[in-house]
Amino acid sequence: MNFEYSDKVNDLLARVNGFLDQHLYPIEAQLLETIDTQPDRWAIPPEIEALKAKAKAAGLWNLFLPEFEDYGYGLTNLEYAPLAEVMGRTRFGSEVFNCSAPDTGNMEVLARYGNEEQKERWLKPLLNGEIRSAFAMTEPEVASCDATNIETRITRDGDEYVINGRKWYISGACDPRCKILIVMGKTDPDNANRYIQQSQILVPIDTDGVTIVRPMKVFGNDDAPEGHAEIRFDNVRVPASNILLGEGRGFEIAQGRLGPGRIHHCMRLIGAAQRALEMMCVRAENRIAFGRPLIKQGSVREDIANSVCEIEQARLLTLKAADMMDRQGNKAAREMIAMIKVVAPRMACQVIDRAMQLHGAAGLSQDFRLAELYMYARTVRLADGPDQVHMMQLGRDLARRWNGQ
Structure with missing residues (x-):
C-alpha cells in the first residue's frame, strides 16, 4: 500500500488549509457566538453562505464524490481522506466546501441511483449548494x-x-x-x-x-x-x-450509502482528534501549575505520546479502508469499514477527553472547541450503527470464515 499523497491531493490540501486559515478560523468563535445568541437559533448566519461562495469561486467544491468527475474532482476515497481530515478540525469545515453530511451521502445516492428527473430536481441544487x-x-x-x-x-x-x-x-x-x-x-x-x-x-x-x-x-x-x-x-x-431505483431496493441503497458515510465520519474524526492533540500540546507548554509548566509532569507527556500513537493508528486504518474501497468496492471492504467505525470514534473520544482534562474547567467551556469536538465524537459512536453492532457482525463473520463456513 502506498499512502503517499499525489501532487493533486497535496495541492488541494494546501488550498483547503489556506482557505481555512485565511477565512474560517479567524471567525470561528464569532460564528459560534452568533448561533448561540441570535434571536432565531435556526437562522443561517450570513457568514456561512459567504464562505461557501468564496470556496466555490476558488474551485474548492464537491470534493467528496468518487467516480463522478462530472460533479466534482472525481477523487478516490483514499485521495479524499486527508481533505476530510482537515475539514473535521472545525464544525463548519465540511459545509463551506459543500462536503457536509448528510448531503454527501444523499448526493451519492442520487448520483448512483436517481433517474434523470430526480437528478435534475434535487441533485443539481444540492451540488450547487442551493439547498x-x-x-x-x-x-x-x-x-x-x-x-x-x-x-x-x-x-x-x-x-x-x-x-x-x-x-x-x-x-x-x-x-x-x-x-x-x-x-x-x-x-x-x-x-x-x-x-x-x-x-x-x-x-x-x-x-x-x-x-x-x-x-x-x-x-x-x-x-x-x-x-x-x-x-x-x-x-x-x-x-x-x-x-x-424501485420497490424493494431500499436496503441495497442503504448499504451503498452507509459505507462511504461511515468512513467520512472517521476521516473527520481524525482531524478533530488531531486538533485536540495540538491544543493539548500548547496547553501543556504554556499552563503553569504547581510552579512549573504542565509538560514537566510525566503523566502529561504520556497522555500526549499515547494520543499521537492512537491518532496515527486510526489514520492508517482509515487510509487502508479507503484504499480497499477504491480497489475492491464498498461491499468487499465492509469489514475494514466496520473496524475503523469502531476504532476512530473511540480514539477521538479518548484523545479529546485527555485534552479536556488537561485544560481543566476551561476544557468544558465555550472558550475552547473541545466540548463541541467531544460531543461530535461521542455521537458518531452511535451514528450509522453503534459500536456493538459493528463488532457483533465483524466477530460473527470472522468466526465463520475461520471455521470454513
Whole structure:
C-alpha cells in the first residue's frame, strides 16, 4: 500500500488549509457566538453562505464524490481522506466546501441511483449548494441500526405512494435550507426476504402531512442551525415516480450509502482528534501549575505520546479502508469499514477527553472547541450503527470464515 499523497491531493490540501486559515478560523468563535445568541437559533448566519461562495469561486467544491468527475474532482476515497481530515478540525469545515453530511451521502445516492428527473430536481441544487437535505431512517420505537426493523410504511395507491411513520434524530432536517428528505420505509413488510421489504423514496419536506415535531438534543444541545429532527409522516402522498431505483431496493441503497458515510465520519474524526492533540500540546507548554509548566509532569507527556500513537493508528486504518474501497468496492471492504467505525470514534473520544482534562474547567467551556469536538465524537459512536453492532457482525463473520463456513 502506498499512502503517499499525489501532487493533486497535496495541492488541494494546501488550498483547503489556506482557505481555512485565511477565512474560517479567524471567525470561528464569532460564528459560534452568533448561533448561540441570535434571536432565531435556526437562522443561517450570513457568514456561512459567504464562505461557501468564496470556496466555490476558488474551485474548492464537491470534493467528496468518487467516480463522478462530472460533479466534482472525481477523487478516490483514499485521495479524499486527508481533505476530510482537515475539514473535521472545525464544525463548519465540511459545509463551506459543500462536503457536509448528510448531503454527501444523499448526493451519492442520487448520483448512483436517481433517474434523470430526480437528478435534475434535487441533485443539481444540492451540488450547487442551493439547498440542504436529510436522510430519514432512524426510528424511536425500534433498533434502527438494523434496517429490517424499520416500521415506517410506504404504500402504493394508484400513481402515488402514501407514507406513514415516525422518525427521529434526522440530522439537518431542522435547517431552514433543507428541502428534500430521503425516507426509508417498508413497501412489502410481509416479504419472506427481510432484505427486500424496504424502499427509499424522495419526500419534499413541505409536503402535506410532514411534521417537524421538535429538534432532538445531543448532550443538551439542539445543534442549531442544522439540528436533528423528530418527524411525523401522516398520510404523506408523493408521486410514484419519487421512488428510488424501485420497490424493494431500499436496503441495497442503504448499504451503498452507509459505507462511504461511515468512513467520512472517521476521516473527520481524525482531524478533530488531531486538533485536540495540538491544543493539548500548547496547553501543556504554556499552563503553569504547581510552579512549573504542565509538560514537566510525566503523566502529561504520556497522555500526549499515547494520543499521537492512537491518532496515527486510526489514520492508517482509515487510509487502508479507503484504499480497499477504491480497489475492491464498498461491499468487499465492509469489514475494514466496520473496524475503523469502531476504532476512530473511540480514539477521538479518548484523545479529546485527555485534552479536556488537561485544560481543566476551561476544557468544558465555550472558550475552547473541545466540548463541541467531544460531543461530535461521542455521537458518531452511535451514528450509522453503534459500536456493538459493528463488532457483533465483524466477530460473527470472522468466526465463520475461520471455521470454513
